[in-house]
Amino acid sequence: MDKESVGEEEVVNFGKSLIVPSVQELAKVAINKIPPRYVREDQKQDPPVITSSDQVFVPPVVPVIDIQSLVSSSGGDHMDSHELERLHSACKDWGFFQVVNHGVSVSLLEEFKSEVVYFFKLSLEDKKKLWQQPDNHQGFGQLFVVSEEQKLDWSDMFYITTLPKSLRQTQLFDLLPPKLRETMEAYSAEMKKLAMIILSQMAKALKMDNEEMKELFSDGVQSMRMNYYPPCPEPDMAIGFTPHSDAVALTILYQLNDTQGLQIRKEGKWVPIKPLQNAFVVNIGDIMEIVSNGVYRSIEHRATVNSREERMSIATFYSSNLESELGPARSLIGPNKPAVFRRVPFDKYFKDFFARKLEGKSYLDFMKIETHEEDGSS
Ligand SMILES: O=C(O)CCC(=O)C(=O)O
Numbered sequence: 554m555d556k557e558s559v560g561e562e563e564v565v566n567f568g569k570s571l572i573v574p575s576v577q578e579l580a581k582v583a584i585n586k587i588p589p590r591y592v593r594e595d596q597k598q599d600p601p602v603i604t605s606s607d608q609v610f611v612p613p614v615v616p617v618i619d620i621q622s623l624v625s626s627s628g629g630d631h632m633d634s635h636e637l638e639r640l641h642s643a644c645k646d647w648g649f650f651q652v653v654n655h656g657v658s659v660s661l662l663e664e665f666k667s668e669v670v671y672f673f674k675l676s677l678e679d680k681k682k683l684w685q686q687p688d689n690h691q692g693f694g695q696l697f698v699v700s701e702e703q704k705l706d707w708s709d710m711f712y713i714t715t716l717p718k719s720l721r722q723t724q725l726f727d728l729l730p731p732k733l734r735e736t737m738e739a740y741s742a743e744m745k746k747l748a749m750i751i752l753s754q755m756a757k758a759l760k761m762d763n764e765e766m767k768e769l770f771s772d773g774v775q776s777m778r779m780n781y782y783p784p785c786p787e788p789d790m791a792i793g794f795t796p797h798s799d800a801v802a803l804t805i806l807y808q809l810n811d812t813q814g815l816q817i818r819k820e821g822k823w824v825p826i827k828p829l830q831n832a833f834v835v836n837i838g839d840i841m842e843i844v845s846n847g848v849y850r851s852i853e854h855r856a857t858v859n860s861r862e863e864r865m866s867i868a869t870f871y872s873s874n875l876e877s878e879l880g881p882a883r884s885l886i887g888p889n890k891p892a893v894f895r896r897v898p899f900d901k902y903f904k905d906f907f908a909r910k911l912e913g914k915s916y917l918d919f920m921k922i923e924t925h926e927e928d929g930s931s
């Protein structure tokens with residue numbers, strides 16, 4: 554793990570990304586063609602998108618989980634609640650669900666939203682002070698850019714590690730608008746609480762030892778990624794966020810406006826997701842697929858853009874503790890249930906992840922244990 558000295562402190566650095574221009578600035582100029590670096594021929598082979606007029610495949614309703622009823626009705630150790638069963642199948646069959654009655658106050662959501670909207674309105678000059686540095690990918694920019702030839706997404710993002718506090722890059726934090734920092738702090742604490750509730754319910758549903766879940770995640774690494782997708786003059790030629798699964802354990806997504814764009818890959822088709830008002834969209838990341846030994850599945854998703862409206866979202870990522878070793882939960886493997894993923898130290902897992910181009914679920918394959926019976930269908 555790279556450690557940089559900042560005064561007396563040592564800060565962990567998980568990766569870097571090549572510096573790229575702001576797409577928000579690019580989109581401010583009246584252009585009717587996008588620059589070649591944003592033209593995504595590679596996305597042309599993609600499966601079709603489901604629309605409401607599609608007669609062939611009607612997308613089933615995405616599971617909505619009521620956190621309050623999940624927590625209040627699951628006193629025992631067994632799958633004794635209907636909501637827990639629904640959570641379990643959402644994690645197995647979808648890797649994706651929305652949560653309501655999550656306990657995060659609407660006033661905090663509104664405050665945080667307006668701070669982030671304001672943040673993306675800062676002048677380029679102000680944003681430059683918060684831009685990524687050549688040796689560290691936190692700040693404004695794009696992630697996973699590893700070559701000058703690589704195609705780029707039609708979006709800007711701001712990425713920051715928020716927890717544990719000892720991992721924070723203080724010089725970046727100190728430059729944030731004070732009100733944003735304050736609301737981000739409160740939001741970060743709420744997101745950790747919610748992630749821990751969901752993880753402990755998952756432990757119950759998986760029949761995994763909850764102590765093991767706690768040991769893995771009690772002081773987990775949390776980061777936030779604020780996404781800004783400007784309108785695009787050639788939306789069918791570009792992609793807002795390349796198809797990927799999240800490398801983390803859980804992602805809690807808060808969409809800031811009504812513009813649609815998020816799509817998940819389900820049964821070979823792209824299914825558009827419309828977030829409910831004040832709900833969060835939760836998805837299983839690769840770490841949870843690994844910990845559950847493949848019972849839960851991380852889901853591939855992407856964001857599209859359109860020619861009329863901007864779109865904004867905040868993804869809060871939760872992973873295991875910095876000192877943890879990633880691998881299938883010991884309480885879930887045994888003689889009849891062999892581990893299907895390797896074990897690697899946390900820092901190695903993330904450093905390798907951020908050193909690659911983002912490409913669907915390809916990183917998980919790298920973690921798989923090869924077996925002779927492998928049929929290649931993954
Ligand atoms: O903007 C979205 O809806 C998706 C964002 C996302 O997938 C991510 O930040 O990992």
Ligand SMILES: [Fe+2]
Pocket residue numbers: 797798799804854868
């Ligand atoms: Fe994602």
